Amino acid sequence: MPQRPKIIVAGALGKMGKAAVETFLANSDRFELVAAVLRDLGNVSEQVKQDHEQRGVKLIDNLEAELNQGGVDILIELTTPDSVFENSKLALNSGVRPVIGATGLSDDDINELNSLSQKQGLGTIIAPNFAIGAILMMKFAAQAAKYMDRYEIIEKHHEAKVDAPSGTAIKTAKLISDNNGQNQSPQAGEISRGELHYGVPIHSLRLQGYVASQEVIFGAQGQTLTIQHDTIDRSSFMPGILLASEKIMELDRLVYGLENLI
Numbered sequence: 001m002p003q004r005p006k007i008i009v010a011g012a013l014g015k016m017g018k019a020a021v022e023t024f025l026a027n028s029d030r031f032e033l034v035a036a037v038l039r040d041l042g043n044v045s046e047q048v049k050q051d052h053e054q055r056g057v058k059l060i061d062n063l064e065a066e067l068n069q070g071g072v073d074i075l076i077e078l079t080t081p082d083s084v085f086e087n088s089k090l091a092l093n094s095g096v097r098p099v100i101g102a103t104g105l106s107d108d109d110i111n112e113l114n115s116l117s118q119k120q121g122l123g124t125i126i127a128p129n130f131a132i133g134a135i136l137m138m139k140f141a142a143q144a145a146k147y148m149d150r151y152e153i154i155e156k157h158h159e160a161k162v163d164a165p166s167g168t169a170i171k172t173a174k175l176i177s178d179n180n181g182q183n184q185s186p187q188a189g190e191i192s193r194g195e196l197h198y199g200v201p202i203h204s205l206r207l208q209g210y211v212a213s214q215e216v217i218f219g220a221q222g223q224t225l226t227i228q229h230d231t232i233d234r235s236s237f238m239p240g241i242l243l244a245s246e247k248i249m250e251l252d253r254l255v256y257g258l259e260n261l262i
């Protein structure tokens with residue numbers, strides 16, 4: 001393992017990307033931030049360019065060219081559903097390990113990245129949620145599903161989130177279904193009853209005031225059980241990004257979900 005893995009952050013001017021750039025700069029004893037990728041340098045103000053230059057951050061808008069130069073170990077993918085798959089494929093084809101935080105990958109996309117990861121013998125991490133509390137929420141939900149047959153998910157995010165339901169909600173639904181595929185919630189599948197994923201109704205809210213929250217509600221005779229997680233600040237995701245960036249250097253396959261690494 002290289003002494004300090006060399007990192008590129010894609011989506012560097014987004015909310016998550018900005019926080020990730022700051023995090024890698026603050027952890028420069030453990031990681032080397034090689035470049036920060038944005039969509040189009042032409043649309044960036046001189047002020048933003050100067051701010052990055054002063055702190056030694058190279059801003060680029062051509063990921064492929066940067067990857068082709070070599071010397072990069074990890075791509076941190078924090079863009080949008082329309083870019084995440086192509087960027088991740090590009091990374092793997094260039095011998096670079098993707099840590100994927102952006103949501104929007106389809107099952108087919110994940111299968112293709114899995115095959116590519118195996119072919120290249122390189123790690124890939126897909127982390128629908130980097131927050132430790134959210135990972136515990138998913139683990140507890142998977143446990144509860146062994147004992148309770150009725151369950152629904154309500155996920156709540158900020159208005160600017162473009163995809164719904166969230167990657168975390170879909171991943172939670174899969175874990176619940178792996179542990180109990182017997183959901184008998186009445187009228188499940190009707191529009192007002194949420195969208196079914198792995199047999200689990202998911203209800204998505206997009207409202208000002210939220211960052212990322214999720215409730216997993218189980219029902220049984222005479223009782224309910226609610227497992228709730230709230231991210232109140234994006235700093236909650238940063239320890240998970242650092243953890244994934246360390247663990248990925250030891251992997252030679254794709255891992256879906258940080259719960260498989262802790």
Ligand SMILES: NC(=O)c1ccc[n+]([C@@H]2O[C@H](COP(=O)([O-])OP(=O)(O)OC[C@H]3O[C@@H](n4cnc5c(N)ncnc54)[C@H](OP(=O)(O)O)[C@@H]3O)[C@@H](O)[C@H]2O)c1
Pocket residue numbers: 010011012013014015016017037038039040078079080081083100101102103104127128129130131161237
């Ligand atoms: N895994 C987790 O724990 C976690 C937590 C929070 C969010 N997320 C996910 O992370 C992603 C980013 O979230 P966010 O809140 O930071 O969104 P955001 O503020 O919209 O940021 C996304 C950024 O990516 C840029 N971008 C899009 N395509 C690009 C490309 N091809 N090359 C370079 N940059 C590109 C966008 O630029 P433009 O503005 O020019 O389009 C934007 O600056 C989303 O998919 C979100 O769901 C994951």
